[in-house]
Amino acid sequence: MANLRVLKKEIDYRLEEVVFDCDMAICFQPSKEQEIFAVMEEAVALRNTLFAKAMNPAEPHNRSLVRKHYAALRAEMDDAFEKLFEKLSAINEQKK
Secondary structure (H helix, E strand, C coil), rough: CCCHHHHHHHHHHHHHHHHHHHHHHHHHHHHHHHHHHHHHHHHHHHHHHHHHHCCCCCCCCCHHHHHHHHHHHHHHHHHHHHHHHHHHHHHHHCCC
């Protein structure tokens, strides 16, 4: 990873993707608006949590630990956003 700014942009980009997909899902399935809106709220909360972790590494003066912190944060981000997309897909697959 190049720097903190790139990581923060990646977090925002992934949030935008989730919110856009949720908006599209609401357009096509207005009966599931509450469930989809809950996924959007969860995505925003995840973004705020990831930003807080990105801005506050455990040991900022130890480069090795900072790199490990950001690598773990990136893995956590990938996993968490993937779960949100899976949750949205499950909502869209439900018959109503």
